[in-house]
Amino acid sequence: MNIETLSRIDSQDFLSEILGRAGIVVNGTACSDIKVHNPRFYNRVLAQGSLGLGDSYVEGWWDCDDLSQFFFLLLRAKLDEEVNPALFLLQSLKSKVLNLSSRNDPFLIGEFHYDLGDDLYKAMLDEKMIYTCGYWKDAKNLEEAQERKLQLVCDKLSIQPGMRVLDIGCGWGGFLKYCAEKYQVQGVGVTVSEEQAVVARKNCQGLDVEILLQDYREVTGKFDRIVSLGMFEHVGKRSYQTFFEKAADCLTDDGLFLLHTIGGNKSSSGTDPWIERHIFPNSMLPSIAQIGQSIEDVFVMEDWHNFGVDYDKTLLAWYENFDRNWPALSGKYEKTFYRKWKYYLLCCAGSFRARSNQLWQIVLSKNGVLEGYKGIR
Known part of the structure; x- marks a missing residue:
């Protein structure tokens, strides 16, 4: 077993244990469980936090039948504070150093x-x-x-x-x-x-x-x-x-x-x-x-x-409309846009829930x- 494989196994066990605290099972059968398609998912999430979780979903590395409930469980258990919180700290420092909402680019x-x-x-x-x-x-x-x-x-x-x-x-x-x-x-x-x-x-x-x-x-x-x-x-x-x-x-x-x-x-x-x-x-x-x-x-x-709490319902309604009308939009937008927009709407719904x-x-x-x-x- 090489070092890369051992690292993946360790990260899989670690991330699975953390998600388990919120009742989320890797490759489980519940609607809020995640199904991992790419074994590099674990290292990526542990290394990149929120960015790795979202980008790997958009790229098809994992799926979940009910993303909004997945995020509800994850955030309710405050797991976002455990997986690489340093990345969020760096983002906050960036916002303080750079005037991100400066007059120079309001548009x-x-x-x-x-x-x-x-x-x-x-x-x-x-x-x-x-x-x-x-x-x-x-x-x-x-x-x-x-x-x-x-x-x-x-x-x-x-x-x-x-x-x-x-x-x-x-x-x-x-x-x-x-x-x-x-x-x-x-x-x-x-x-x-x-x-x-x-x-x-x-x-x-x-x-x-x-x-x-x-x-x-x-x-x-x-x-x-x-x-x-x-x-x-x-x-x-x-x-x-x-x-x-x-x-x-x-x-x-x-x-x-x-x-x-x-x-x-x-x-x-x-x-x-x-x-x-x-x-x-x-x-x-x-x-x-x-x-x-x-x-x-x-x-x-x-x-x-x-x-x-009303934003949860609003976001779910927006997603239902978006999903229903996607066939008419798919000719204009890239294939990955559907997964990105779905992730955006449903992770936000889970956060309000x-x-x-x-x-x-x-x-x-x-x-x-x-x-x-x-x-x-």
Whole structure:
């Protein structure tokens, strides 16, 4: 037996033992068990951590019948803290040394992720193309969940006809279209994705809505209400203070600002290395402490609502749509794209199911609502 073979056997035993603590069996029969096709898988995961796990899946080195449940078990048992945590530390150090969300490349995330193709997102999302967590209270499907989320935001902000509304990171214009049609508001949306801007302008055609292709730091004017739905994850720790100060500068004195963001349980300066490399470059999840520190002396926190468990359902619905429509997409995208996108959606679903990630809606005012803000659920 040579050294390479002995090393593989040792790493197989070690990794199998670690996974076993979460009830995951290598080459087992449960839907959350993994089936290894390439014996180099074990050394790769132990050496590369999250990157090795994700890349080896995309390359077909292993499979799992239910990836979301695999990640639920893995994260619930906190195994991510045992397998090569040094790689995550290096990622965090990289984020501190380099200003990953610097002013020099605010359009990077738009080009890398949101400009992949409207056909992909139309196939995956609801009819309004809302790419943020749905609100599943009393909802039977994705369409209803997204409709309820948009209405929830409008109710929390007490949107009224004639108001001027700013959407920071407006996506394909779904929220502003909803507001303009239902409440006759004047809307302004900003995005760093060229393709999103084109589609958003088309979707909002005929409405009092302006879509701008620009960095949020370039916004001018005053608004009665401001929303940011699923954009704050791309801001970066170094720019949190700038983000909130800009929002406050654009908000009227009696206005309200609703921030809808994924959040993490611990303060960090980076994100999962696989997600960083393949899905959302220069991204990071804020913590309660980081948001709290950044809004100090800028905003009054009126309401903080966590419905992170709803993102599990949303991601599963997105995956079902993506999987069902893959035959129509397969002619444009590489074969490995299917496995990469499946891995992305289902590992994220598992992380919300395990409560490793949260989804927060935070309502902020500049001076405090005089008679008290009444939270809506």
